[in-house]
Amino acid sequence: MLDTELEHLPPELRWREWMGRVEAVIFAASVPVSRDVLARVVGRDCNLDLLIDDIREELRGRPYELVSVAGGWQHRTKKAYADAIRAAFGTASGQGGDQGPKPLSQSEALVLMCIAYFQPITRGELSTFFGKEVSRDLIGVLRSQEFIASGPRSPRPGAPYTYVTTKTFLSHFGFDTLRDLPDFEALEDAGLLSKEKLLAGDIPIVSGREELLSNE
Known part of the structure; x- marks a missing residue:
């Protein structure tokens, strides 16, 4: 003892x-x-x-x-x-030589960002949000890096799975809790981010939070 x-x-x-x-x-x-x-x-x-x-x-x-x-x-x-x-x-990992997750593509980062802000959310809702299908392969990449996991079943017909972010997501991007995410409405009011630009795939990098769009 x-x-x-x-x-x-x-x-x-x-x-x-x-x-x-x-x-x-x-x-x-x-x-x-x-x-x-x-x-x-x-x-x-x-x-x-x-x-x-x-x-x-x-x-x-x-x-x-x-x-x-x-x-x-x-x-x-x-x-x-x-x-x-x-x-x-060959990495800027915060833990010595740990290679960590592979860099995300722009589309993967956009979907992850959307899940982070609007979770729990289904793949169908993500597809509607972006105006084009979010593939199972893309979701698979985010799951394989343990940035997202299955959330509660949606009350919509068929009870599809929803997706939520994980502790790995928080740890990798340096957040203690989801409350540390930049306030979406504040970003919109400041002209740094908008749902319209998010839907169009045209998202400016937010000062001090570049990690949301890049692993570096």
């Missing part, structure tokens, strides 16, 4: 040990680590938010940082080192 309370240690050393445990668990994980998992290695009275803040402060001068994504925490290399990582591994 792991001693999580560490009552034999003075408060400062106890805090340092908890910090080390939490960082080690996050470092060893290949996916974002949830609060529930981290709570298994620290004491009942440990404030995980303050602990994470202290770890982030210690990493301030390092080439990687601790980020909140997909409902958990994960180590990511800082954007300033993307060129160096790309030169070494």
Whole structure:
């Protein structure tokens, strides 16, 4: 049994040990680590938010940082080192040499963007949205990269499957929750995005959110 309370240690050393445990668990994980998992290695009275803040402060001068994504925490290399990582591994992955998902085509990115904003949505609704059929193969690409998954059955005749985004989607594009997506109405009001342009396949890249249209 792991001693999580560490009552034999003075408060400062106890805090340092908890910090080390939490960082080690996050470092060893290949996916974002949830609060529930981290709570298994620290004491009942440990404030995980303050602990994470202290770890982030210690990493301030390092080439990687601790980020909140997909409902958990994960180590990511800082954007300033993307060129160096790309030169070494042929990718700008935030996790060392992990190649990650393949770059999306423009049509794949558009469909993924539509699913993200209007989920749960059926393939038929996507096809109607774009004015042309969204192929099963395209949906298959997004599923194979684990960006989308089957959602609840639609109440429409035949009860077709709907599609929703996944935690992999959140993690890959650096979102903690779907609430972090740029507000669609705000983008329309600012003239940066419109349903008409989305339907026409003519979407300008939104400043600061280029990742929605590209893996780089």
